[in-house]
Amino acid sequence: MTENENVEVKNNTSANLWTAIVLGVIALIVGIMPFFYLKDMVAP
Amino acid sequence: MSAVIHEDHHHDGPPAGFKRWLYSTNHKDIGTMYLIFALVMLFIGGGMAMIIRAELFMPGIQIVNPDLYNNLLTDHALIMIFGMVMPAAAGMANWMIPMMIGAPDMALPRMNNMSFWLLPAAAILLLSSLLVQFIPGTGVPINTGWTLYPPLSVQTGMGMDLLIFSVHLLGISSIMASINIVTTILNMRAPGMPFMKMPLFVWAWLFTGLLLIIVMPVLAGGVTMLLFDRHFGTSFFDAAGGGDPVLFQHLFWFFGHPEVYVLLLPSIGVLGLVIPTFSRKPLFGYKPLVFFMGFLFALGLVVWAHHQYTIGMSLGATTYFMIGTILISIPIGLMLFNFIFTMWRGSLTFETPMLFGIAIILMFAFAGVTGVMLAVVPADLQYHDSYFVVAHFHYALIPGAVFGLYAGVFYWLPKWTGHMYNEKQGKIFFWWTTLSFNLTFFPQHFSGLAGMPRRIVDYNIQYIEFNQISSIGGFLFGLSHLLFLYIIIKTVKGGEKAADKPWEGAQIGTPGLEWTLPSPPPFHSFTTPPQIK
Ligand code: HEM
Ligand SMILES: [Cu+2]
Numbered sequence: 367m368t369e370n371e372n373v374e375v376k377n378n379t380s381a382n383l384w385t386a387i388v389l390g391v392i393a394l395i396v397g398i399m400p401f402f403y404l405k406d407m408v409a410p
Numbered sequence: 411m412s413a414v415i416h417e418d419h420h421h422d423g424p425p426a427g428f429k430r431w432l433y434s435t436n437h438k439d440i441g442t443m444y445l446i447f448a449l450v451m452l453f454i455g456g457g458m459a460m461i462i463r464a465e466l467f468m469p470g471i472q473i474v475n476p477d478l479y480n481n482l483l484t485d486h487a488l489i490m491i492f493g494m495v496m497p498a499a500a501g502m503a504n505w506m507i508p509m510m511i512g513a514p515d516m517a518l519p520r521m522n523n524m525s526f527w528l529l530p531a532a533a534i535l536l537l538s539s540l541l542v543q544f545i546p547g548t549g550v551p552i553n554t555g556w557t558l559y560p561p562l563s564v565q566t567g568m569g570m571d572l573l574i575f576s577v578h579l580l581g582i583s584s585i586m587a588s589i590n591i592v593t594t595i596l597n598m599r600a601p602g603m604p605f606m607k608m609p610l611f612v613w614a615w616l617f618t619g620l621l622l623i624i625v626m627p628v629l630a631g632g633v634t635m636l637l638f639d640r641h642f643g644t645s646f647f648d649a650a651g652g653g654d655p656v657l658f659q660h661l662f663w664f665f666g667h668p669e670v671y672v673l674l675l676p677s678i679g680v681l682g683l684v685i686p687t688f689s690r691k692p693l694f695g696y697k698p699l700v701f702f703m704g705f706l707f708a709l710g711l712v713v714w715a716h717h718q719y720t721i722g723m724s725l726g727a728t729t730y731f732m733i734g735t736i737l738i739s740i741p742i743g744l745m746l747f748n749f750i751f752t753m754w755r756g757s758l759t760f761e762t763p764m765l766f767g768i769a770i771i772l773m774f775a776f777a778g779v780t781g782v783m784l785a786v787v788p789a790d791l792q793y794h795d796s797y798f799v800v801a802h803f804h805y806a807l808i809p810g811a812v813f814g815l816y817a818g819v820f821y822w823l824p825k826w827t828g829h830m831y832n833e834k835q836g837k838i839f840f841w842w843t844t845l846s847f848n849l850t851f852f853p854q855h856f857s858g859l860a861g862m863p864r865r866i867v868d869y870n871i872q873y874i875e876f877n878q879i880s881s882i883g884g885f886l887f888g889l890s891h892l893l894f895l896y897i898i899i900k901t902v903k904g905g906e907k908a909a910d911k912p913w914e915g916a917q918i919g920t921p922g923l924e925w926t927l928p929s930p931p932p933f934h935s936f937t938t939p940p941q942i943k
Contacts, residue, residue, distance in 0.1 A: 378517065378597045378598060381597050382517040382518060382593050382597050382598075383518075385517070385589075385592070385593040385596055385597060386517070386518055386521070386589050386590070386593050389588075389589045389592060389593070389623050390585075390589060392623060392624070393585050393589070393623050393624075393626070393627045394627065396624055396625075396627045396628055396631075397627025397628065397630055397631045398627075398631065399628070399631070400628060400631035400632055400635060400661050401631060401634075401635065
């Protein structure tokens with residue numbers, strides 16, 4: 367690795383996980399939204 | 411830091427045997443698997459289309475009964491959309507995006523493995539939903555079409571449950587793939603690769619991924635509500651219990667309209683590379699193109715009800731959806747102009763990817779024209795559910811999505827395999843598909859305008875000529891794909907050695923890094939970030 371010693375290797379792991387978590391939460395929220403019609407739509 | 415780098419050196423080749431594929435976390439291998447999966451699905455979905463066209467060759471009922479016909483129609487659409495176009499585009503994203511932006515791999519390689527391996531499971535469920543009807547006592551086959559509207563979809567038999575589970579898996583798979591791709595683009599670009607220098611394909615996938623993250627969960631939610639209505643006594647979509655079947659239509663099209671951009675955008679991204687390469691000129695208006703895609707992304711989310719003009723919305727809502735939909739044709743038209751201006755005064759050559767590129771511009775524009783016709787409410791009340799709609803969306807999807815993927819395959823095949831494909835065979839394939847595609851779908855405009863309804867196994871004898879032309883075209887179109895398969899297999903196996911940058915004009919105007927790597931690229935690339943000047 368001597369020839370690359372001056373290259374700054376960025377560690378993305380935690381940034382990647384956080385980005386994925388944020389996007390995943392967005393997906394969960396939109397996925398749950400349709401069910402809010404549940405309120406008065408359950409058959410008597 | 412250096413410890414991390416040293417570790418990489420112990421395993422830089424692929425593991426042997428099936429483990430290489432089953433446990434793969436390598437973006438190139440996963441990309442390959444996606445592409446092979448898409449190719450298999452192309453033939454399964456295409457086989458269904460052949461049965462449909464054979465049945466429609468003559469009026470009356472010849473080959474399949476009406477329910478089976480509608481089930482094949484439903485599965486043809488779902489397989490082509492979820493099994494073919496989306497996985498093929500995801501395969502290209504997997505292969506190319508890390509190499510273009512100088513990343514060592516995708517951001518979340520293990521999730522990448524899972525996104526892929528959910529697909530074969532989903533495909534098995536989907537096919538069993540078709541086959542289960544042959545077991546007695548499983549009820550009516552899925553006869554709804556891919557839109558799965560209740561109340562019909564609540565009344566169909568067990569196949570629908572399998573289909574709903576299949577849609578769940580497909581949804582999870584593409585949401586995870588999208589999260590992965592978006593994260594990769596946001597976080598893993600090499601130093602010197604700002605957003606406004608990314609190749610257009612990368613931009614296209616950024617918008618595609620975001621769209622999928624927003625709309626796929628709504629479809630998953632919608633079909634889950636269907637499942638509840640079917641088995642757990644809810645009545646989301648049942649007027650008798652206080653629900654509303656139209657609610658499902660809104661949920662479906664809130665997903666369904668953005669979905670057409672999901673299918674379109676990756677191919678627009680491919681065009682954004684192919685057209686400059688073979689025009690030997692930088693892309694005309696890179697920034698506006700990015701802006702137009704953003705505009706499509708935003709506007710595409712709020713025009714869904716143009717698929718439901720006939721349900722009796724309020725005048726205000728109808729007017730809003732009509733104006734919004736017509737507005738969308740503006741960025742689409744401008745995109746096509748940008749590609750035409752890129753070619754203007756370029757030194758053009760017409761290799762297979764470029765031929766597809768030009769054909770896309772011409773034929774996709776045609777879909778834009780019929781789209782605007784359909785967007786106009788009083789006109790759509792006539793066209794709706796006729797073959798005119800079928801013609802519109804096949805002109806949108808085959809040139810707009812599928813031909814873009816073919817352009818991508820021919821453009822990148824030398825990079826992926828290290829071999830050049832046979833240019834003459836590529837050109838034959840191009841002319842064969844393009845002519846037979848038009849032969850198949852052009853007549854459907856006329857049968858549609860004359861009143862032939864879609865999704866019906868039989869038709870009035872007045873439509874017989876149009877349908878026979880369509881069927882002959884369809885068989886020729888299907889047949890051309892055997893040549894496609896042959897070209898791909900032959901190129902994978904051998905052929906003229908491809909240079910690292912097989913296209914003279916590649917990389918003009920975009921700093922994408924894929925061509926700086928050998929063809930085929932090593933198993934691991936860019937383990938240390940490259941510097942872009
Ligand atoms: C110029 C822009 C476009 C406009 C104004 C437009 C308009 C429309 C309208 C109004 C319909 C509903 C017709 C009906 O059911 O009565 C429709 C259907 C459809 N469009 Fe487009 N469209 C455009 C572009 C596209 C693109 C780019 C794609 C895909 C790449 C596409 C794919 C489809 C599909 C798949 C359907 C039929 C869905 C179904 O009922 O199964 N359209 N379009
Ligand atoms: Cu639409």
